[in-house]
Amino acid sequence: MPELDPTPGQTIGPFFAYALPYDRDYELVRPTTTGAVRLHGTVYDGAGSPVPDALLEIRQADGAGAVPTVEGSIRRDGTAFTGWGRCQTDSAGRYSFTTIAPGGDSAPFVAVVVFARGLLHRLFTRAYLPEASASSSPFLASLEPRIRERLIAVRDDDGGLLFDIHLQGELETPFLTFPGEA
């Protein structure tokens, strides 16, 4: 049992855009890096309207499946792969990270956390690579097919990874809860 009660979350509010984003926050690798890929999409609300004031962060392994623990995400030197990035949505609700596909033997995914004005507590989800399937991950296997497919990024025409996020509604993104959360 935890000894201490957790500090509750609160919405990121409307005014984070001059505080949290920074230069090349979305660029985990340079676009010219071998294997560089765009992980992108649009954040939608329950009415299907884009959410122009959301902030996404991603955390992922490198191409070999190792999770980096090196510093340098805020002042990127263009060489270190830190495995973490941040991106605010634009006026059309779109976000785009430049990264590499995570490696690993089972079903690699990019961990995603979502914040937005109007969203009172952060939401976690996963963007699995298009090759992921129920047979490659016990977690994916535990989900109904129509839920599972919403966690798997789609390969777009440019070879990028398309992963839209629906905060609510018919197409609602499956969001995750982890043990030990209040």
Place this chain on the structure above:
Amino acid sequence: MSTSPASPANAPASQRTISAEIEQLRAAWTDGDAQPLIDYPPYRSSVLRHPTKALHPADPEGAELVAPVFGHSDVDPLEADLTIQDRGEPIGERMLVTGRVLDGEGRPVRHQLVEIWQANAAGRYVHQRDQHHAPLDPHFTGTGRCLTDADGVYRFVTIKPGPYPWRNHHNAWRPAHIHFSLFGTDFTQRLITQMYFPGDPLFDLDPIYQSITDPAARDRLLATYDHDLSEHEWQLGYRWDIVLTGGHSTPMEHPEEHDA
């Protein structure tokens, strides 16, 4: 602003209406809700922006088990002092805000990034979309960063933010607060929240604060005034500790380094 199903089209609700909704939801509180209700209609913008399906239980895997690492190459120690970011000093009550970042077992979160942003003493953000008719302070941006030390301690010097109006309903005012962004040792501990000041008369009226329906949990967002942190003829001191959820039982050891 989006309209709410609870009010006629385009007519902003009164504080009385919002307060009645808050009261109703407070009565529905059951023990154990330590986090805000993400479905909280008194906060009008939440209506279309929360999932309605149950969250899917998952065991954290891979990258979720490891928070990003930040270091002295990322954060300049001067970024922790919001009163020296320009040639002149900002107007307002100078204060020290400090505390510890801990996990649920009470272990310090060491050498980890803390980011803050806030309104100035007049209740105005630098943000372009802030339309409040209050003055900007040319010497105050209201943003800061620091790394916790080996005991999980963060420290910011800033000025006390003012309350500010917003458009959730008619005559809506936010209690004074500082936005905090926090990381743990695991990515799944990621938290963004707001710190408030004790005794604010706006607490009962504010749907964002009241979205946490557990009164004890709400109290955990209050800093405490600590006279031992105040400095003679210089600044007032507030203390606020932050406890992150979860954290796995064998925390990753980062290389120890001596803080400058």
